[in-house]
Amino acid sequence: MKVKVCMGSNCTLLGAMNLLDQIEDLKKLTSRDDEYNDRELDIEVVKCLGYCKESKGNISPVVVIDDEVVYNATGQIVMEKILKQKSK
């Protein structure tokens, strides 16, 4: 599973660094768990994905989980989506 965390300036200002820390912690935790470790969590830090420039409203921070774009990403939302995907 590929998780892209946008670290452009808008997303960073609105908490992307904290999100990245949480996702990295989740990766460490799930890699020890047989239930989840069949799908490796591949975390990629990316520069601005461009969504903040296309949108009129605030959509940062942005995380992309496989092909799903998560706007206004919070730790809870991202964790739930990753765990749901990993348990499939």
Ligand code: FES
């Ligand atoms: S800074 Fe994240 S989408 Fe632009």
